[in-house]
Amino acid sequence: MVRIDVNTPGRECLLLGNEAIARGALEAGVGFVSGYPGTPSSEVIPTIAQVAKRNRIHVEWAANEKVALEAVIGASLAGIRSMAVMKQNGLNVALDFLAVMNQTGINAGAVLLVADDPGPLSSNNEEDTRVVAKWIGFPLLEPCCAQEAKEMTRWAFDVSQHSGLVCMVRTTNRIGHTRAKVTLGEIPSAAGKAYFGDINNIYEPTRGKHLTVGGPLSFQPIRISRFQKAKEILANLQGTFNWYIGPENPKLLIVTSGVSYFYSKEALRLLGLEKEAGLLKLGTLWPMPEELVERHILVAKEVLFVEESEPFLEDNVLGQIARLSKEHHDIAFYGKRSGHVRPYGDNSVELVVDVLLRITGGYYEPRPKEYGFRIEKLAREAPARSWEFCPGCPYRPFFWAMNTALRLDGRNGFATGDVGCYQLGGFNAGYYQVRTQYAMGSGPGIACGFGNLTEHGFDQPVLSLIGDSTFFHAGFPALASSIWNKANFTFIVMDNSTTAMTGHQPHPGSPVTAMGDPTRPLNIEDICRAMGCRVEVIDPFDIKGTIDILLDLISTDGVKVLIVRRECELLRAKRENKAPFKMHVEAAKCVGEECGCVRLCTRLFHCPGLIWDKQAKKARIDDAICTGCGVCADVCQQGAIIRSAD
Amino acid sequence: MKKLVKDPFNLIIAGVGGQGNVTLAQLIADAIFRRGYSVIVNDTFGASQRGGSVVSHLRIAEEIDYCGPLIPKGQADFILGMEPLETLRAMGLYANPETKVLVNPRPIFPPTCISGEDTYPDVNHIITNIKRHCGKIWVVRASDEAIKIGTPLYANVILLGAAVGTGVLPVNRGDFAKIFREKFADTLIYAANMRALDIGIKLIHTASLR
Numbered sequence: 001m002v003r004i005d006v007n008t009p010g011r012e013c014l015l016l017g018n019e020a021i022a023r024g025a026l027e028a029g030v031g032f033v034s035g036y037p038g039t040p041s042s043e044v045i046p047t048i049a050q051v052a053k054r055n056r057i058h059v060e061w062a063a064n065e066k067v068a069l070e071a072v073i074g075a076s077l078a079g080i081r082s083m084a085v086m087k088q089n090g091l092n093v094a095l096d097f098l099a100v101m102n103q104t105g106i107n108a109g110a111v112l113l114v115a116d117d118p119g120p121l122s123s124n125n126e127e128d129t130r131v132v133a134k135w136i137g138f139p140l141l142e143p144c145c146a147q148e149a150k151e152m153t154r155w156a157f158d159v160s161q162h163s164g165l166v167c168m169v170r171t172t173n174r175i176g177h178t179r180a181k182v183t184l185g186e187i188p189s190a191a192g193k194a195y196f197g198d199i200n201n202i203y204e205p206t207r208g209k210h211l212t213v214g215g216p217l218s219f220q221p222i223r224i225s226r227f228q229k230a231k232e233i234l235a236n237l238q239g240t241f242n243w244y245i246g247p248e249n250p251k252l253l254i255v256t257s258g259v260s261y262f263y264s265k266e267a268l269r270l271l272g273l274e275k276e277a278g279l280l281k282l283g284t285l286w287p288m289p290e291e292l293v294e295r296h297i298l299v300a301k302e303v304l305f306v307e308e309s310e311p312f313l314e315d316n317v318l319g320q321i322a323r324l325s326k327e328h329h330d331i332a333f334y335g336k337r338s339g340h341v342r343p344y345g346d347n348s349v350e351l352v353v354d355v356l357l358r359i360t361g362g363y364y365e366p367r368p369k370e371y372g373f374r375i376e377k378l379a380r381e382a383p384a385r386s387w388e389f390c391p392g393c394p395y396r397p398f399f400w401a402m403n404t405a406l407r408l409d410g411r412n413g414f415a416t417g418d419v420g421c422y423q424l425g426g427f428n429a430g431y432y433q434v435r436t437q438y439a440m441g442s443g444p445g446i447a448c449g450f451g452n453l454t455e456h457g458f459d460q461p462v463l464s465l466i467g468d469s470t471f472f473h474a475g476f477p478a479l480a481s482s483i484w485n486k487a488n489f490t491f492i493v494m495d496n497s498t499t500a501m502t503g504h505q506p507h508p509g510s511p512v513t514a515m516g517d518p519t520r521p522l523n524i525e526d527i528c529r530a531m532g533c534r535v536e537v538i539d540p541f542d543i544k545g546t547i548d549i550l551l552d553l554i555s556t557d558g559v560k561v562l563i564v565r566r567e568c569e570l571l572r573a574k575r576e577n578k579a580p581f582k583m584h585v586e587a588a589k590c591v592g593e594e595c596g597c598v599r600l601c602t603r604l605f606h607c608p609g610l611i612w613d614k615q616a617k618k619a620r621i622d623d624a625i626c627t628g629c630g631v632c633a634d635v636c637q638q639g640a641i642i643r644s645a646d
Numbered sequence: 647m648k649k650l651v652k653d654p655f656n657l658i659i660a661g662v663g664g665q666g667n668v669t670l671a672q673l674i675a676d677a678i679f680r681r682g683y684s685v686i687v688n689d690t691f692g693a694s695q696r697g698g699s700v701v702s703h704l705r706i707a708e709e710i711d712y713c714g715p716l717i718p719k720g721q722a723d724f725i726l727g728m729e730p731l732e733t734l735r736a737m738g739l740y741a742n743p744e745t746k747v748l749v750n751p752r753p754i755f756p757p758t759c760i761s762g763e764d765t766y767p768d769v770n771h772i773i774t775n776i777k778r779h780c781g782k783i784w785v786v787r788a789s790d791e792a793i794k795i796g797t798p799l800y801a802n803v804i805l806l807g808a809a810v811g812t813g814v815l816p817v818n819r820g821d822f823a824k825i826f827r828e829k830f831a832d833t834l835i836y837a838a839n840m841r842a843l844d845i846g847i848k849l850i851h852t853a854s855l856r
Contacts (some may be wrong), residue, residue, distance in 0.1 A: 136773060245680070348716055367719075367742035382735050383757065384756065385662065386697075387698045426761070428761065602760050607695060608757065610760070611755055622755075624789055624798040
């Protein structure tokens with residue numbers, strides 16, 4: 001039995017497929033590995049774990065596969081090569097995060113190792129996860145033996161790094177659990193310091209090159225161009241993972257991948273058909289090597305697809321052949337694959353009109369051209385309207401306090417976002433504090449990655465955000481995983497006592513059910529304390545108190561929970577039907593632009609209820625918007641903003 | 647059922663999250679539906695509530711069997727602008743030289759304009775540009791009037807009254823009196839809403855026209 005990290009390139013040994021994958025990751029310089037046990041993938045992580053400490057790699061079991069993938073991407077964003085390992089069902093669990101995260105991609109190479117279980121031999125269902133790579137849109141590799149599993153895993157990190165997308169390696173039970181000869185390669189020296197630098201934000205595109213906030217339509221072209229890059233990388237690879245053996249003009253062509261390649265090869269030999277039949281073995285499955293496929297398909301008379309377990313190659317090849325030019329058949333197919341319909345976004349009447357015009361020729365003008373140019377120019381010049389916290393929202397002063405605390409701390413700390421009203425913290429509304437944003441639970445999930453990079457020199461304070469409703473939905477696994485894996489970050493629960501963004505529905509922390517029946521609400525502090533960590537509670541309207549507690553928590557090791565609690569303003573207003581305070585600005589006390597930060601209240605704090613009167617050169621309350629929460633009175637350093645009882 | 651001036655008749659309501667755009671669209675759709683017309687309404691929900699742009703599309707027809715929920719580019723017949731910048735933005739996509747526009751000139755400043763990163767254009771320039779690019783314009787100070795009667799929240803009902811006053815839509819005051827009667831059990835609230843509606847109707851006679 002050879003030590004898996006022995007650095008003797010050229011040495012041959014007998015390895016399990018899963019051990020070969022572990023070796024491939026080591027040869028790629030992996031620095032962070034996470035996953036959840038699942039047959040046939042389980043051996044990968046313990047194999048690396050055995051040699052982790054002396055190779056400066058963080059290896060962990062996460063509470064589930066979604067948290068595992070989130071942690072892995074967190075490490076990647078901080079510049080550390082990382083790998084997530086799971087079985088087919090684990091990918092289902094990770095899917096919400098994967099679907100969102102793929103829109104903005106990764107930083108350091110990130111590999112997703114998924115082991116399917118055709119049969120199934122040890123699963124409750126049979127599943128072919130290859131479709132996920134096609135559906136969500138990232139490169140996919142499938143090895144046919146242990147040696148190739150090692151090579152592909154190592155190379156997948158490069159594909160990922162150079163395309164900016166996660167790269168998936170898909171194995172099956174007969175690959176992962178078969179022991180065969182593997183020739184070892186070289187293991188590189190350890191990675192550099194982990195750091196999550198300035199990244200792009202949809203409202204500050206000049207801040208850096210890396211987008212991490214998922215969602216808007218504007219990211220789709222980026223995703224498409226990254227996939228195009230992956231296509232080029234795979235196309236430039238000559239013969240390594242895709243090859244053809246057999247006669248020049250085979251009567252029968254077998255198209256295959258994975259272990260089915262060897263099944264087919266041996267079957268042809270047994271039947272003495274090697275001189276008549278050709279074998280096209282594919283290893284880079286998505287994007288499909290279309291040129292190679294077309295070249296071989298078009299000279300065959302019969303084509304047989306042999307693969308496990310869904311007709312993935314079959315459907316894609318057939319689709320590709322159907323789309324070929326009219327020389328081969330009489331039908332022209334138009335759609336997204338042909339480039340006629342935009343590859344992303346929602347449709348509209350004008351979209352269909354444009355496509356029809358391209359296909360049929362012809363001309364259509366919904367309005368006079370000249371008029372169209374002028375009105376479109378005027379509309380384009382109109383300032384964009386970014387989302388904003390409602391006037392009176394408790395999250396505004398919280399982000400104000402967090403911004404202050406992090407700047408005072410000075411170590412370039414940041415927040416990881418989740419799904420809910422507080423996600424506006426990634427925009428101007430929250431002073432661009434939230435630097436990542438993906439799916440439900442991804443705030444603390446990604447922090448599990450950032451929070452466990454000490455062996456890579458990471459020293460930035462990390463604060464994860466999650467709402468009260470989202471906490472019950474998706475927060476528990478990340479909290480359990482981070483505490484048990486001894487991560488370092490502050491787990492913040494943004495508790496406004498409701499599921500606000502979607503219309504104030506109740507959740508398990510509410511005293512009333514969907515049908516209006518009273519019920520016992522679950523207590524967030526108790527749950528967190530039961531999990532075994534320090535828990536603090538703060539009212540965000542106490543700005544100074546919030547700054548103080550944040551400074552305390554970010555200087556403490558481990559996972560600490562801070563519950564930021566104040567009711568949603570819309571709920572309060574509906575119930576109380578009156579403003580807590582009447583706000584006004586005493587113009588005499590307002591020093592206007594001479595204010596320390598050149599208009600601290602409007603330029604920096606910018607609640608929509610507090611506006612800048614350009615003529616008077618003074619701040620002013622906008623009575624149409626202000627809800628009288630009174631917070632701005634504490635922001636103004638001159639005491640010019642007055643709150644009086646209504 | 648009165649014949650429509652155009653079939654389908656396309657109405658856009660453009661505003662800022664929190665102004666009551668969706669409520670306004672539902673009220674108009676309800677009144678029109680009760681009159682026997684076919685109506686399709688498409689609203690923007692969710693995140694756009696938090697101060698973002700909100701655009702509602704209403705398609706009105708005698709028989710809708712070929713209309714989708716979205717008004718095609720350049721095909722708006724009437725734009726109800728609850729805010730000047732949003733009115734201009736909606737016109738960019740949906741207006742044509744014949745489009746009629748009813749606009750409330752009270753600006754709501756985007757956060758980037760409050761912070762100084764961006765500049766809100768002069769409202770008079772916005773109104774002038776709207777005037778130059780539409781078939782007919784009414785400027786109705788709905789927010790100012792709403793604050794006069796106690797709360798800015800009534801701006802959308804005042805605008806509704808103004809829309810009724812223009813005569814562009816196949817509805818009248820009585821249609822909404824009936825709807826408000828059903829909607830508001832409290833007679834005080836009913837009266838306040840009717841008052842706002844009537845203020846809007848009256849404002850049309852004093853609004854600037856072309």
